[in-house]
Amino acid sequence: xxxITAMVTFWLITLVVFILVNRGIWVFTDVSKSxxxxxxxxxxxxxxxxxxxxxxxxxTTWILQGTxxxxxxxxxxxxxxxxxHDPQALHSLTAWGLNPVSTSxxxxxxxxxxxxxxxxxxxxxxxxxxxxxxxxxxxxEKNATLMSFVWTLAVIVMFVGANKPEIAGIxxxxxxxxxxxxxxxxxxxxxxxxxxxxxxxxxxPAWMMIIxxxxxxxxxxxxxxxxxxxxxxxxxxxxxxxxxxxxxMVSGAILYGSSRGSGNPxxxxxxxxxxxxxxxxxxxPAGLIxxxxxxxxxxxxTATFEPTRNDxxxxxxxxxxxxxxxxxxxxxxxATMRGDDVFMENPDSPGMPEINxxxxxxxxxxxxxxxxxxxYITGTNELTGIHTSLVLLxxxxxxIPASLGAALSIFPEVSGRNMLSINRSRWAFWLMxxxxxxxxxxxxxxxxxxxxxxxxxxxxxxxxxxRVRVLxxxxxxGTVIGSVYHSLNMISGTFRGALASEEQNISSxxxxxxxxxxxxxxVRKILAxxxxxxxxxxxxxSSTELPGSATEI
Amino acid sequence: MSDEESTLIGEFLQGxxxxxxxxxxxxxxFVSTIVFLVLYGxxxxxxxxxxxxxVLPVFDGVxxxxxxxxxxxxxxxxxxxxxxxxxxxxxx
Numbered sequence: 001x002x003x004i005t006a007m008v009t010f011w012l013i014t015l016v017v018f019i020l021v022n023r024g025i026w027v028f029t030d031v032s033k034s035x036x037x038x039x040x041x042x043x044x045x046x047x048x049x050x051x052x053x054x055x056x057x058x059x060t061t062w063i064l065q066g067t068x069x070x071x072x073x074x075x076x077x078x079x080x081x082x083x084x085h086d087p088q089a090l091h092s093l094t095a096w097g098l099n100p101v102s103t104s105x106x107x108x109x110x111x112x113x114x115x116x117x118x119x120x121x122x123x124x125x126x127x128x129x130x131x132x133x134x135x136x137x138x139x140x141e142k143n144a145t146l147m148s149f150v151w152t153l154a155v156i157v158m159f160v161g162a163n164k165p166e167i168a169g170i171x172x173x174x175x176x177x178x179x180x181x182x183x184x185x186x187x188x189x190x191x192x193x194x195x196x197x198x199x200x201x202x203x204x205p206a207w208m209m210i211i212x213x214x215x216x217x218x219x220x221x222x223x224x225x226x227x228x229x230x231x232x233x234x235x236x237x238x239x240x241x242x243x244x245x246x247x248x249m250v251s252g253a254i255l256y257g258s259s260r261g262s263g264n265p266x267x268x269x270x271x272x273x274x275x276x277x278x279x280x281x282x283x284x285p286a287g288l289i290x291x292x293x294x295x296x297x298x299x300x301x302t303a304t305f306e307p308t309r310n311d312x313x314x315x316x317x318x319x320x321x322x323x324x325x326x327x328x329x330x331x332x333x334x335a336t337m338r339g340d341d342v343f344m345e346n347p348d349s350p351g352m353p354e355i356n357x358x359x360x361x362x363x364x365x366x367x368x369x370x371x372x373x374x375x376y377i378t379g380t381n382e383l384t385g386i387h388t389s390l391v392l393l394x395x396x397x398x399x400i401p402a403s404l405g406a407a408l409s410i411f412p413e414v415s416g417r418n419m420l421s422i423n424r425s426r427w428a429f430w431l432m433x434x435x436x437x438x439x440x441x442x443x444x445x446x447x448x449x450x451x452x453x454x455x456x457x458x459x460x461x462x463x464x465x466x467r468v469r470v471l472x473x474x475x476x477x478g479t480v481i482g483s484v485y486h487s488l489n490m491i492s493g494t495f496r497g498a499l500a501s502e503e504q505n506i507s508s509x510x511x512x513x514x515x516x517x518x519x520x521x522x523v524r525k526i527l528a529x530x531x532x533x534x535x536x537x538x539x540x541x542s543s544t545e546l547p548g549s550a551t552e553i
Numbered sequence: 554m555s556d557e558e559s560t561l562i563g564e565f566l567q568g569x570x571x572x573x574x575x576x577x578x579x580x581x582x583f584v585s586t587i588v589f590l591v592l593y594g595x596x597x598x599x600x601x602x603x604x605x606x607x608v609l610p611v612f613d614g615v616x617x618x619x620x621x622x623x624x625x626x627x628x629x630x631x632x633x634x635x636x637x638x639x640x641x642x643x644x645x
Contacts, residue, residue, distance in 0.1 A: 068634070075627045082620045089618035477623055484630035488637055495641035 003233050003311040007283075007318065010215075010222040010241070014280055017214055021192060033196060036189045040143040051145040055137060056414035058144030060494070062124025063407045063414070065152055067490050069116030070400065070483040076159075077109030077392065078476050081443060085469035100163065106388060108162035110288070113395050114246070115180065116155040120148065121403040122249040123187055126209040128410045129256045130191055133206040134198030139190050147183045154179035165296070174299035181217070188213050204272040205252040211276070212248030215241065220298075229298065232305035233315075235291025236377075238298075243284030250399060251275050251329050253406035254355050258336045261352045261409040262345035267335035271328040278325030283318040285369030286394055289376045289387045307377060315377045319370055326366045333359040348422050350412065353429045354405030361397045369394060385451040389444040396436035396479060404486070411490065417497035419489050428485035435478020442472030 041048055051057075083089055083102035090100050131138045138144060154176050161172030191210050195202065219241030220229075228234025255275075259266050266272060295302040307315065337344050337356060344356055368390050375383040408425075412418045419425050449465040593602065601607075 071627070071631060071634075075624075078623065078627075079620065082623075086618060086620070089620040092617070474623075477626075480623075480627050481630065484627070484634065487634050491634060491637050492641060495644075 002308060002314070003228075003237060004314040006223055006226045006228045006234060006237055007314070009226050010219055011280065013218050013222055014211065014215060017218060018211060021195065021210070021214075024196070029196075033193060036193055037139060040140045040186060040189060040193075044143070044146070048142050048146060051142050053140075053142040053145070055141065056128070056416070058138060058141045058148070059124045059127040059410070059414040061145045061148045062120050062127060062151075063411055064490065064494070065148055066117050066120030066122075066124055066407065067404070067483075067487050069112060069120060069152075069155065070404070071480065071487060072159075073109055073113035073117050073400075074396075074476075074479040074483050076105055076112060077396075078473060078480055080105035080107075080109050081439070081469070081473035081476055084443075085466045085473070098163075104163045106392070107288075107293070108159050110391060110395060111158050111162055112155060113400060114242075115158060116152070118246060118250075118395075118399050118403045119155075120151060121407040122209070122246070122253055123151075123213075124148075125253045125257075125403070125406045125410055126191065126206075126213070126249065128414050129209060129252065130202075130206045131194050133256070134195060134202045135200045136194060136197045139193035139197065143186055144190055147186050150179060151183045154183065161296075171299050173296045177297045177299070184213065184216060188217075203266075204269065204276055205256040205266075208248050208252030208255070208272075208276050208279075211280070212245050212252065215248060215280070216245045219244070230300060230303055232291060232303040233307050233311050235294045235303055236289075236305055236307075237283070237291075238294035239287055239289075239291050240283045240285075242294075243286035244279055246399065247284050247286060247325075248276065248279050250358075250402045250406075251279065251325075254333050254358060254402045255329070255336070257351055257406035257409040258333045258355050258359075261349040261355070262337045262339065264336050264339040264345055267332050271332040274328040275325045275332065278321070278328065281318070282322035282325065283315060284322050285319055285366055285373045286391075286399070288391055289373060289384065312377055316374050319373050319377070323363075323366060323370065326362055330359045330362045348426075349409065350419055350422075350425060351405035351408030351410075353426070353433075354401040354408065356405075357429075357433050358398045358402035358405060362402075365390070365394045365398050382451075385454070386444055386447040389440055389447050393436075393440045393444070396440065397433065400436075401433065408490075411493075412497075412500040415494050416500055417493055417495075418500055420492040420497050421489060424485055424489045428482045428489060430482070431478045431485060432482030435476050435480075435482060439472045439474075439476030439479070442468050442475060446472060 079090065079100065080102050083100065083105060087102065090098075093100060127138055127144055157172060157179060158176040160167075161176055165172060188210075191213060195206070195210060220238065223229045223234050223238055223241075226234075228237065251272075255266060255272055258264075291305060292302050333355060337352065337359075339345050344352060346352060372383045372387045372390055375381065376387070408419070446465040446468040449468065450462055453462050453465075590602075
């Protein structure tokens with residue numbers, strides 16, 4: 001079946017699941033809730049007692065591990081970039097039976113960054129955002145904490161699989177798929193139980209995170225039902241769907257993070273709705289262009305990409321459509337962070353610079369991705385030479401900063417302590433952002449140079465491009481140092497960081513209530529809000545109804 | 554145990570009172586190492602350094618690319634994180 005049939009199936013299943021999650025499953029709701037909770041905790045036996053079940057522990061564990069994964073992700077990517085101009089640089093590792101090459105290192109770097117860093121940071125953030133916005137608590141902290149370690153194991157297996165696809169005749173990647181899906185299933189059930197116990201209407205960012213997670217199994221189910229999995233178009237679409245999953249989760253995280261960190265209400269709920277609906281309807285341009293990675297994960301044979309004319313038309317249209325939710329998200333986040341003037345609120349608040357960078361870069365990177373994907377789907381293949389650099393750029397200046405920024409903004413609340421040093425956070429941001437942007441832009445320049453020479457059929461080695469690649473990889477090293485700085489800051493912060501006070505803990509929820517003051521403000525700013533009137537009653541959250549009394553001296 | 558006693562033990566174990574001139578010992582150690590190496594080269598010009606000369610060939614062919622210096626830097630960073638975790642977890 002064609003691409004559009006698979007997409008329609010995906011839309012329908014997502015709609016049905018969304019309705020079921022909202023309305024419950026008739027008389028089976030209570031039974032399924034208690035059964036699911038039993039499966040998540042008691043059914044696991046003794047292992048569940050190894051982990052802590054106090055509030056915020058699950059989120060903290062996921063976020064800490066996600067931050068630590070940024071170091072190997074950036075280091076492996078750096079090695080991949082280096083080997084692209086010096087293929088023999090790591091040849092001494094052959095003594096240990098390892099034969100690293102640029103392509104496998106770059107792919108494994110992307111996988112670690114996506115599943116290790118981004119995945120863990122986003123899941124960790126969702127474990128705080130969903131209960132917080134639903135005014136409830138996470139269904140089971142213990143299971144969520146335990147699952148983080150299984151996920152980490154899955155990422156290690158993924159790294160091995162990307163560099164050594166078969167060990168003793170067994171494909172490694174499907175093992176990673178089984179492990180990640182096992183964890184994802186537990187996390188989804190946990191999130192659904194949490195959503196079921198909500199005590200108020202949940203704002204869209206929480207739904208984005210939940211639907212983002214659920215869209216992963218739904219997408220594979222849709223492709224399996226329509227029989228597209230063994231076709232090139234189906235495998236290409238499977239890779240695109242993973243972009244949808246992460247885009248939805250990132251959207252929810254940064255919409256929440258931007259509001260929480262800046263203390264401003266979400267600029268537009270309509271734009272948030274457009275982001276969510278648009279992400280589901282369109283085809284996301286994020287991620288690798290080939291479907292090979294999807295077939296590797298599923299352990300099926302890679303099919304040749306031979307789209308029909310209808311597939312090309314539908315695919316190009318839905319790819320172009322994806323710009324709408326991306327622009328909506330970018331505009332909403334940037335406007336939320338700025339409030340009523342052009343300056344970013346609370347620029348020193350943890351995670352704010354990262355979210356700002358991601359929101360800025362999302363649109364240009366998405367346009368670049370759209371060009372490359374359209375070029376690939378139409379079979380022109382003139383721009384495919386830059387696709388790896390573009391994927392890396394999207395990852396390191398949009399997705400990683402966005403997920404890290406959101407995680408940083410909620411970390412003080414879940415761990416109970418602030419980052420150790422704001423100054424070190426600033427250094428880490430500049431090193432990561434500067435290293436990734438400049439390094440990958442130089443690498444892309446070298447890609448363009450190579451493409452031009454290939455087109456001109458020049459057979460000699462392109463020494464200029466190689467020199468630029470050296471510069472690109474060395475600059476990218478800033479990202480490695482930045483990630484070490486961030487990790488050190490976070491780890492030291494959990495031990496010695498300033499205590500996040502009770503007042504700060506209650507704060508904000510500016511998404512649902514615009515006039516909860518979290519910091520000092522001016523009357524001009526309050527009046528400049530959309531509904532700000534002179535008779536607006538401003539009530540700081542720490543106020544009390546108790547009658548006053550004389551101060552004792 | 555009295556507060557005074559525990560403070561004394563703490564100072565003894567953690568060595569908080571670092572002598573202000575302790576850096577002199579470090580500099581003297583560094584200078585004497587260099588002097589020893591130079592003297593060894595003058596006195597036994599054709600002989601390799603004992604122990605070190607037999608260890609170095611193990612790394613032959615390893616550090617033949619600049620990437621290793623970057624990897625070394627990252628390893629220092631990773632060990633800094635491990636060190637931070639250990640010291641933060643064990644400090645009072």
